[in-house]
Amino acid sequence: MSQTVADFIVERLHSWGISRVYGYSGDGINGVMGALRRAEGKVRLIQTRHEELAAFMACGHAKYTEQPGVVVTTSGPGAIHALNGLYDARKDHMPVVAIVGQQARASLGSSYQQEVDLESLFKGVSEYSQTLTTPAQARHVIDRAVRIACAKRTVTCLVVPNDLQDAPMADPEPEHGNTFSGIGYRPSVPVPASQDLDAAADILNNGARVAILAGAGVRHAVEPLMLLAERLGAGVAKALLAKTMINDDHPLVTGGLGLLGTEPSDWMMSHCDTLLMVGTSFPYAEFLPHSGKVRCVQIDVDAANLGLRFPTEVNLHGDAAATLEALLPLIQPRDDHEWAKSLRGRIERWWELLAERAEAPANPLNPQKVFRELSARLPADALLACDVGTATDWYARYLRITSRGITGTTSGGLASMGAGVPYALAAKFAYPARPVIAMVGDGAMQMLGNNGLITLAQHWTEWHDPRFIVLVLNNQDLSQVTWEQRAMEGEPKFETSQALPPFEYDNYANMLGLKGVRLDNPDDVGTVWEDAFNSNCPVVINAVVDANVPPLPTHFDFTQVKSYLGSILKGDPESGQMLRQSFRGMAARYLKR
Missing domain, CATH: 3.40.50.1220 (TPP-binding domain)
Incomplete structure (x- = not known):
């Protein structure tokens, strides 16, 4: 069988040093999937449960490895699903290449099923987007997509109509109007005048x-x-x-x-x-x-x-x-x-203050204690992935980094919920011998994290080191936004908007063949962490934490205080517990002085 355009694209990715891509199939990308099958051993496809997961994993791959991440999706809905993860990469200046299917060239412009104007769709996120129309174009388009992504630390996109994917590959003819590209890029080191x-x-x-x-x-x-x-x-x-x-x-x-x-x-x-x-x-x-x-x-x-x-x-x-x-x-x-x-x-007093806040009683668990106990047990080569929400508050403040071997990240510029588990998966695929910890709120877990656990269950036995821990902060509340509504809007908690349905994350993990642990006793926190790091399979910790432990700001703005008190006066359903926890946090701060 002669080399197809899709075969050439996959082979060219391999020539650029790319050995792993993340994606999900569909008829718009079948030709590339066939090429990936034929290239097994050179370029590996990691099948995710959703294209958004794939794009987040490609971004995570770039964050942990400093090499370009690649996401492969079908046309139409597949491309649309990937957008969030691609914007995450764009906002955090990560090199990611999207290879996206499209309908057959002859049908474009006919409002064909799943036909979407992909170049317009990707205009805001991609520094370079190009639709292939002829085999001779593939060489310079894939080279430019990878080189621009690396050089500008950004997102690029290659759109490949499905009929062209299976077309015989042809190099450009040596004649006027054609161009001949090559591979390779090494960043320069600019110094000011x-x-x-x-x-x-x-x-x-x-x-x-x-x-x-x-x-x-x-x-x-x-x-x-x-x-x-x-x-x-x-x-x-x-x-x-x-x-x-x-x-x-x-x-x-x-x-x-x-x-x-x-x-x-x-x-x-x-x-x-x-x-x-x-x-x-x-x-x-x-x-x-x-x-x-x-x-x-x-x-x-x-x-x-x-x-x-x-x-x-x-x-x-x-x-x-x-x-x-x-x-x-x-x-x-x-x-x-x-x-x-x-x-x-002031730095010494701050760490003492955090220790006191972590020991404050809560119903049933103080999330600050969960993170502080993790901090004391972090392996020197841990890979950390934190999702967006109050998990980020505790990650930012309570994990005391004492080893240069620890690498951690979160969705920074986009601050998107749902990135934690796919980031962690990408980290483990890149470094299978290192321990990985994902810290995720229950809102993000219900968005994407639970689906990501299926991929974890599918692959964990191939890793030499099985240490992969997912900490779920289960408070049945979109608590970061709840606190923002109180402090910024002066509004009480809106139950319809903020309350989350109960879910047994530990039992779900057990069902998948992982190890699930329920944590709801403060006396067990240290032991649960130690057992998780000693486990012979990945662990999901269902930590039942108190949603009313406030992520206190470093200083109190009068407008925020006024809004916070206003939310109570308007009848916040959790005002009593909320006030008690706020007082405990502030007392630890001010009474110590």
Whole structure:
């Protein structure tokens, strides 16, 4: 049999170093599925339960491996289902290539069944989208899709009509009008101009109270970043996607920033006189210093991010590691350590406060305790996947990262529910010998997570290390939004909108051949975690937690307090328990002072 266009596409992916793709079949993509069957041993298809799961897994693959993720879907509904995961990749600057089926070329424009204008559909998410119309086009289109995805850290899309997938492959003829592409890409390492480095060093050297905000762009720049922080006596706050990149046991690390952040980070931003932002597009400007009172330097490899959130005085367009290494020789070590000393004291008190909050009684379980007990037992090479919701609050604050071998992520820019389990699956496929922990709320679990467990049950026996733990925070409430309604809208909990139906996640796991555990006793938390890490198969922990434990902000805005009290006066159905838990959290904070 001669090589088809679909065979060529799969072979070309293999030539680009891609050995795994995620997807789901359908008649619009049958030719590519046939090519994947013929290429088994070179490029492996991981069948997911839904195209949204496939796209999230492709994004997760890129996040954990730093290699392009690939999602393969059928036409029409399959392509539409994948959009959410593709936007997740786009917002978090992850290289993902979507290979999408389409109806036969002769039928396009006839409103044929499942015909969708895919290039228009993907226009907002894809940096490069192209529909194949002839075999000779396949070579340069697949090469450009992969290269652009890698170079720009973004999403690209290749649309392949189903009749073309089975057509004989033909290289472009050596004649006018044709183009001949090749494979290969290695990223460059840009460094800012010397005069800009000098100007940045002058600002940083003259700052008496320097704060650093580090984002996901510091992944390969942690060592020079911390050397610079130590030389300046600067505190280091972390945006959420940088949580596991910088260890929390360093005395200058203040923790997260923003709604999910820490008090030391919040205090530092309110009292600093100089700010250095590195590799971050942190969106919540209200948590940054007051504009006009602080001098600011920013480093980012993407020029579009420079000066975006704060009126920066010097913008350094360059790779974070290379720029920091070039900047370090220009930085003068500090003799005055008062700023660093004050930060260290606040950091120590913050961890003590979290310990007290975690031990506060709840009905039946305090979710803060569940995360704190996990923190004490995290393996040094763990891969973490956190979903969106109150799980993110506890992940951001309670997991104390003390090993550079730990890698964790969440849906950052899109903040989409449902990413936790597919991220974790992608992590395990990429690193089958490492332990994986997914932290998921019951809302996200009912959206996509339960379906993801079917894929877990299908594949876990092929992994050398079976440690794969899914923590489900079961409170029968879309609790993050419930708290937002109270604090931002002044509205009581709307049961019809927020209440979730009961589901026995542990029994469901047992039915799938996994190990399910129900956790509803605070005395059992540590033992359950230890047993899960020692299990010979994946474990789903059905943690029955109290929805009324509040994710308290680092500071209280008068408008939020007014709205919160207003929600109670309007008859919040859980006002009594909610007030008790809020008081316990605030008492742990203020009575300790």
